[in-house]
Structures are given as structure tokens and as C-alpha cells.
Amino acid sequence: MKIGDKHYRSLWWDHSQQVLQIIDQRRLPYEFQIQNVESLQDYLDAIFQMRVRGAPLIGATAAYGIAHAMSQDPSDNNLQRAWDALYATRPTAVNLRWALDRCRQVMANTPEAERADVSLNLAHNIADEDVGINKSIGEHGLTLIRDIASRKNDGEPVNVLTHCNAGWLATVDWGTATSPMYHAHDANIPVHIWVDETRPRNQGALTAWELGNHGVPHTYITDNAGGHLMQHGQVDLVITGTDRTTSRGDVCNKIGTYLKALAAFDNNVPFYVALPSPTIDWTLSDGVAEIPIEERAEKETTHIQGTNSSGSVDTVRVTPECTPGGNPAFDVTPNRLVTGLITERGICEASAIGLAKMFPEFAKAT
Amino acid sequence: MKIGDKHYRSLWWDHSQQVLQIIDQRRLPYEFQIQNVESLQDYLDAIFQMRVRGAPLIGATAAYGIAHAMSQDPSDNNLQRAWDALYATRPTAVNLRWALDRCRQVMANTPEAERADVSLNLAHNIADEDVGINKSIGEHGLTLIRDIASRKNDGEPVNVLTHCNAGWLATVDWGTATSPMYHAHDANIPVHIWVDETRPRNQGALTAWELGNHGVPHTYITDNAGGHLMQHGQVDLVITGTDRTTSRGDVCNKIGTYLKALAAFDNNVPFYVALPSPTIDWTLSDGVAEIPIEERAEKETTHIQGTNSSGSVDTVRVTPECTPGGNPAFDVTPNRLVTGLITERGICEASAIGLAKMFPEFAKAT
Numbered sequence: 001m002k003i004g005d006k007h008y009r010s011l012w013w014d015h016s017q018q019v020l021q022i023i024d025q026r027r028l029p030y031e032f033q034i035q036n037v038e039s040l041q042d043y044l045d046a047i048f049q050m051r052v053r054g055a056p057l058i059g060a061t062a063a064y065g066i067a068h069a070m071s072q073d074p075s076d077n078n079l080q081r082a083w084d085a086l087y088a089t090r091p092t093a094v095n096l097r098w099a100l101d102r103c104r105q106v107m108a109n110t111p112e113a114e115r116a117d118v119s120l121n122l123a124h125n126i127a128d129e130d131v132g133i134n135k136s137i138g139e140h141g142l143t144l145i146r147d148i149a150s151r152k153n154d155g156e157p158v159n160v161l162t163h164c165n166a167g168w169l170a171t172v173d174w175g176t177a178t179s180p181m182y183h184a185h186d187a188n189i190p191v192h193i194w195v196d197e198t199r200p201r202n203q204g205a206l207t208a209w210e211l212g213n214h215g216v217p218h219t220y221i222t223d224n225a226g227g228h229l230m231q232h233g234q235v236d237l238v239i240t241g242t243d244r245t246t247s248r249g250d251v252c253n254k255i256g257t258y259l260k261a262l263a264a265f266d267n268n269v270p271f272y273v274a275l276p277s278p279t280i281d282w283t284l285s286d287g288v289a290e291i292p293i294e295e296r297a298e299k300e301t302t303h304i305q306g307t308n309s310s311g312s313v314d315t316v317r318v319t320p321e322c323t324p325g326g327n328p329a330f331d332v333t334p335n336r337l338v339t340g341l342i343t344e345r346g347i348c349e350a351s352a353i354g355l356a357k358m359f360p361e362f363a364k365a366t
Numbered sequence: 367m368k369i370g371d372k373h374y375r376s377l378w379w380d381h382s383q384q385v386l387q388i389i390d391q392r393r394l395p396y397e398f399q400i401q402n403v404e405s406l407q408d409y410l411d412a413i414f415q416m417r418v419r420g421a422p423l424i425g426a427t428a429a430y431g432i433a434h435a436m437s438q439d440p441s442d443n444n445l446q447r448a449w450d451a452l453y454a455t456r457p458t459a460v461n462l463r464w465a466l467d468r469c470r471q472v473m474a475n476t477p478e479a480e481r482a483d484v485s486l487n488l489a490h491n492i493a494d495e496d497v498g499i500n501k502s503i504g505e506h507g508l509t510l511i512r513d514i515a516s517r518k519n520d521g522e523p524v525n526v527l528t529h530c531n532a533g534w535l536a537t538v539d540w541g542t543a544t545s546p547m548y549h550a551h552d553a554n555i556p557v558h559i560w561v562d563e564t565r566p567r568n569q570g571a572l573t574a575w576e577l578g579n580h581g582v583p584h585t586y587i588t589d590n591a592g593g594h595l596m597q598h599g600q601v602d603l604v605i606t607g608t609d610r611t612t613s614r615g616d617v618c619n620k621i622g623t624y625l626k627a628l629a630a631f632d633n634n635v636p637f638y639v640a641l642p643s644p645t646i647d648w649t650l651s652d653g654v655a656e657i658p659i660e661e662r663a664e665k666e667t668t669h670i671q672g673t674n675s676s677g678s679v680d681t682v683r684v685t686p687e688c689t690p691g692g693n694p695a696f697d698v699t700p701n702r703l704v705t706g707l708i709t710e711r712g713i714c715e716a717s718a719i720g721l722a723k724m725f726p727e728f729a730k731a732t
Contacts, residue, residue: 029685029686030686194692197565197667197684198590199563199565199589199590200588202685204685205684205685205686205689208685208689209685209686212686212688212689218689218690219690219691219692220667220668220685220689220690220691221667221691221692222565222566222589222621222667222693223588223590224564224565224589224620224621224622224625224697225621225622225692225693225694225697226625227622227625227628228621228624228659228694228696228697228698229694231624231654231697231698232654254590255588255590255591255594256588256589256590256591258597258629259590259592259593259625259626259628259629262593262625262628262629262632263628288597288598293594301563301586301587302586303672304670304672304682304684305682305684306669306670306682306683306684307682307683308674308680308681308682308683309680314674314675314680314682315674315675315682316671316672316673316674316682317672317673318563318568318571318670318671318672319395319568319570319571319574319586320395320396320574320575320578322578323571323574323575323578323584323586324584324585324586325585325586325587326560326585326586326591327587327588327591328591328594328595330594331590331591331597332594332597
């Protein structure tokens, strides 16, 4: 999407340097910095340190990681070594595994001498496919926003709440949850986005940065505020992303999503989840029982990063010195709280039947 | 409660200086600083700037503010001037009005020459009464914790989640929501407290500071985490405070309380609200419809205070520079989500009947 007047993707292949370029998202929203990813360690760091983040972007980055490994040493051994190392960086992200498995499968049918070229083209394809998927998600989600807008007075914005950053920065372009918002804005439908700050890592600041750069009206709120806004009719629609969706439509997303879903349900606000189909884990059904939740460093809860009064990025400690912090990074929203799933093929019910109808070829396979 | 080995209240009268002393809570949890409150402007600042905070403590501070005004000029005019100025500092806090009205009523029956002494004694009484009320709340709430503990294995802690700081710092002593926790800890019942950080002002850091100083085991979590913990059986009980409770038991408390109540309800976790009866506004019934919600400065959402790496208190901006912030400070939890109210007279249902049975003299009057 746009930064100022220029269009960017969140990663791209620099053909002159023959190297992947990414936006270092840890420096956002304070500083816009482009980085080269040159070694396997760079790839591992990029994912593990969350320079790139978001399920689809992690998947595409990992595919380029395999391509890099193949350019160095196209042996089966090295393929497995790269697969293992890349997989270990963020085990919760199902797209990561999906992309890695796809690369490994293609490599299995490719002679070693061709693996470097084939894997690089495959990474390009995975990136382009993601853009296509997110564009489709946006077109389908747009119908929901258009429908609400049609019941409003002229010029009155559709208020959409979102949690975390399922924006274009978390994908290759468009974003998942944000794609319907960008599509609506670009179609001159007035929208206003309530952006949850999304503690502990404040990814809402990234969403605010994105929306601001693309010119979409928005307001940054604490994660505590959404319930109150819904009680008072100030939210027309919730759209979030998901890191992992089960075959029956339970949604594992950034911690706190479940609380917003409860509030939406309690106030009859439609709660939609935007997802590219690679995010669906067809092997799982009951998300609360079956999905292991990553516990991240406690420092993320006790310390917060921002820019200080002299403009430098700094970290402050919010708590007393010896306060222990707990930091589950995701939660699961049961399908009963989800109004619908916005996929690249259309909108379906968050249920085993809804998903099976939309993706019969995958549902049958399990 | 204890700070190290010494027992403190959150305000006290210094008889030698004839002045009120408070703990400047804006400097907590980084710095423990005692301040003199000497002029009416000091009193207004103390409340408005949240050097003192929490409904009961605001009420007691305001009573001392009236006493100060009476010591300067005991006329009716000055009484009204002080009443107006003090009331305007935090209009949501019903205790503030309750304390001010009580002082005005007593002054009306007191000759001017005696007003300084009478109002000072009245302020002492209001402070002592608050301590007594909170002690009673703790004793009643203790029965809930003791009951849960009796169903656990020996040594296994009772996990209590709390939101904001309804601790001793927010009252004169004991706190409201924390009083059952301190009583349980002091009675050697093992408890572990999940402390919501409570954005935007991170009052959870105060709760953590209190609990740590008194030796109560606890873990600081983001406001997003509680739902997930409840889904996984890691919360036995929620206890929060309230700034204002309606006659049918709707609870207006720090923004985000409603989300925790929804999660507790969805997971069959008992959700109790601890309240001194002066917090009940008998003139209101439907809290969502009738209670105006204070919108505070947007900077509270976009900036966060803490200590930086060199140990100084600093504020960092989390968002991009031009991001607008929304900051509703409270929300209302409807009585249907509240398991019970812990009052100084005992535990009752969160309903008009429950409250009327517990406080027949007030319920009748409206």
C-alpha cells in the first residue's frame, strides 16, 4: 500500500543485488528502514526477532530463505537443515510450515542443479499469490462494509474495529483484516477504524502507521476500550486476522482477540475474521484444547518501547523492578463467537460445514 | 498496608505540621515520595492530577480539603467555593460528591467559629470509617477465597485476577478489591494474583507495587491475557473495585472491566466487585444508559510513562506522531455479569433486590 505517494510491498526481491529486501518492522512506526536479508542467519533473525511478522509474510520470507539455502548448497541435507532452522523460529505460525513444506515438496522433484532457480521462482510465486489472496479477501470483505454504509446517512463513516496488525505489513500487500478497509477507502466509502493498541507489543501502532500513510481515518485506543465503544453503538463491524484457524473455524489470533469477540457477541456487532486459506490448519478442530499457546518473554509486558522526548527510540520499564510478568501471546476465539470468515474464495460460516463447503478439496483430505 | 516492615496509610494528618500528607502516586511505582498538601490549590491538584486516586481516597482527600478551607475562612461563601472547586476535579467519582455533601451538611449545623475543628475531625472520621469499611469488605471477601482454597490441594494457591488498582493506595488502607487478598495472605491462605496492567495509565503497576511490598505472590499481565487464562482454568476468582455502582448493581469501573466480566461469565469464573456502600449511586439504575463516561486526554493512550535505562522517569510515544487517540476512562459492567457484590455489610446479589436487602435505609429513600 502507499507510504506517502509511493506504493510498497512489505518484501521484494532486489534483482540488481540478487537479494531479498524487507522493511525492518521493529523500527516502525518510528523509522522506515529497508534491510537486505543475505545469509540464512539473517533469515532466521528476520523471523525470530520479528523484523518481519504476520503469518503470510513469515511464510513468504521462509520461502525466500529456502531459495537462499538452495543458492548456497542445493543438497537434500542442506534443504533439511534450512527447513528445520526456519521452522523453529515461530512454531505457532501455520503459514510458516505451509510455505516450508511446499518448498520441500517442489525441491524433492527438482534436480539439484535447478533448485536455486526453481526455489527462487517459487518464492516469487508464493509472494504474488499472497497479494492475490489478500486482494480477493478485500473484495469479499468490501461487500460487508458497503452493506453497512448503505444503511447509514450519506457521509457517515462505517466504524470498523481491528486488533493487532493484520495489515499489509503482516502480509506481502493489502493485509488480511485491513484489505476490506483499504478497498472501501479506495472505493470512496467513508470508513473510520478503531485501532486496538494490542499490548504487549503495540502492533496497533503499526496499523495506525499504515492507515495514516494510506490516508484512512482512524483512532488508536487501548485494548480495554472496545467493549465500551460497542455498548454505545460506536462499532459497526469487527475484522481481525488470524494466525491459525481450525477446521471448524476456531480462531487463534493475537492475545485479546477473544475478549473483543465476546464483546461483539454481547452487543450484536458482527465479528469477522479475514484469512487466507493457508492459515487453516485442517488437522485441528477444537482450538482451545488443541492449540499450544506461545509464552513470550515477560519483559514484553513489563517494558514498553517508544520514542522519548529527544526523538530516540527507547524502552521504559512500567512496573516495579522485581515484578514478574506473564505473557501468553495468542488466544483462541471459539467459532460460536465468529460471525463469519472472510476468505479469498468468499465469506463463509465459521463452522466445519462452512469451511468444508468453501474448501472441499482440503476438508476431504483430512 | 506494609512497605517493607513499616505500616502506612495512603494519607494521614501530620499533627506537628498541622497538614495533610499524601503519597504522590504519580511517582509510584518508581519512587516513594510523601508530599504535604497545604493550600486549596494543592488539594485540587492532588485530585485532578491523580496524585491521589481511587474513589474512597478522593473522598477522604476532599474532606480534608473542606477542612483546610474552613481553617482559612469558615464562611458559607467559602464553603461553597471549596465545594464547587473540589467537585469539579473528578466529577465521575461518586465518593467525592458523597464526602463533600456530608461535609457541607455538617457545616450547615456548625457555627462558623467551630467549623475548622469540626471539619477536621469529620475528615479524620471519614478516613477512619474508610479503613473500617475496607477491613469489613476484606473479611467478607475472605470467605470466598477460603471456600475456593478448601477445594484445592494443600499449598495450591487460589488464583485471583484483578483489574486496575482498587488497592490500599486507592483507599485509606486495605483497598477494596485487594482487601480480601491481603486478608487471605495474612491468614496464610496461599493466593496468587493476576494483575491486569490496566492501560492506559497502567495502574496495575501500582497493584504490583503494593502486593510486592506486602509479600503477596503475583504476576503482571496485559489486559488482553485474562480471557485466555480463564479459558484454561488459571483463574479461580475475579475481584475488581468500582467507581460507581447503580441501585441495581451495574458497575462503572476502569475501562476494560466489562471485557473481563464477559470472559468470566463465558468461563464460569465467579466475578465479584468489592465496594464500600458510599460508592453506590442510589439515583441511578441502568448504568450503561445513565452514567456519563469521562473521556480523558488522548496522550494517555499514545504515550506511556516508565523508567528508562538510566533510571529516570520518562515518557515515550508509542504511536506515529500524528495518530489520534481515543480514551474513554471507564466502562459499565451490567449486573447480569456480576456474580456478587462484596460490601462492608456482607456479600449480596448484584441486583436491585440484593442491594435493597443489604442497605434498606438507602434503597427506601430513593
